Amino acid sequence: MSVDSDSKVLSILENIKNKAVQISDEKSVSAKNDQETNTTLITKKGDKNSNEVRGKPKSGRFWKSKKERFLSIVKTKGIKPDFQKKTALRLELKRTKELSKQIIEQIKEKQQVRKERRRENIKRAEENKRKSEIVQVITNTAKLKRMKKKQLRFIEKRDTNTSNK
Numbered sequence: 001m002s003v004d005s006d007s008k009v010l011s012i013l014e015n016i017k018n019k020a021v022q023i024s025d026e027k028s029v030s031a032k033n034d035q036e037t038n039t040t041l042i043t044k045k046g047d048k049n050s051n052e053v054r055g056k057p058k059s060g061r062f063w064k065s066k067k068e069r070f071l072s073i074v075k076t077k078g079i080k081p082d083f084q085k086k087t088a089l090r091l092e093l094k095r096t097k098e099l100s101k102q103i104i105e106q107i108k109e110k111q112q113v114r115k116e117r118r119r120e121n122i123k124r125a126e127e128n129k130r131k132s133e134i135v136q137v138i139t140n141t142a143k144l145k146r147m148k149k150k151q152l153r154f155i156e157k158r159d160t161n162t163s164n165k
Contacts, residue, residue: 133158135158138155
């Protein structure tokens, strides 16, 4: 970075530091008021001034702040809903699950019907193809030995006695 940008960055950091000091002063005044009313503040031993400016990082990214560990973050459980709201939510969840199951079941049934119809159509088309075939019965098997390979490929065995069915 050039000298001008370094000076701008340092001035920005000083402004941030001044604001942080003002905020910490306001917090200390409010903390004293809280202590007067028998409320205690929880401070951690390893926690230094978190608003402290640490200087320019090696990477040059001055906007990066110190990261907190997840253990140090204090979380509240929040307000729990009362019994009636819980039961209402459970009933609503049950209804939605039943509805989703019904919808999934309907979709599966439709798919099953489609598959069955497709199978029947394929079977019917195959039967119609067999009925419309032109069949020539070969009684003299010696002809088979004289045929060429290409002609032999087209020969198929069929049961011509359909009257038994």
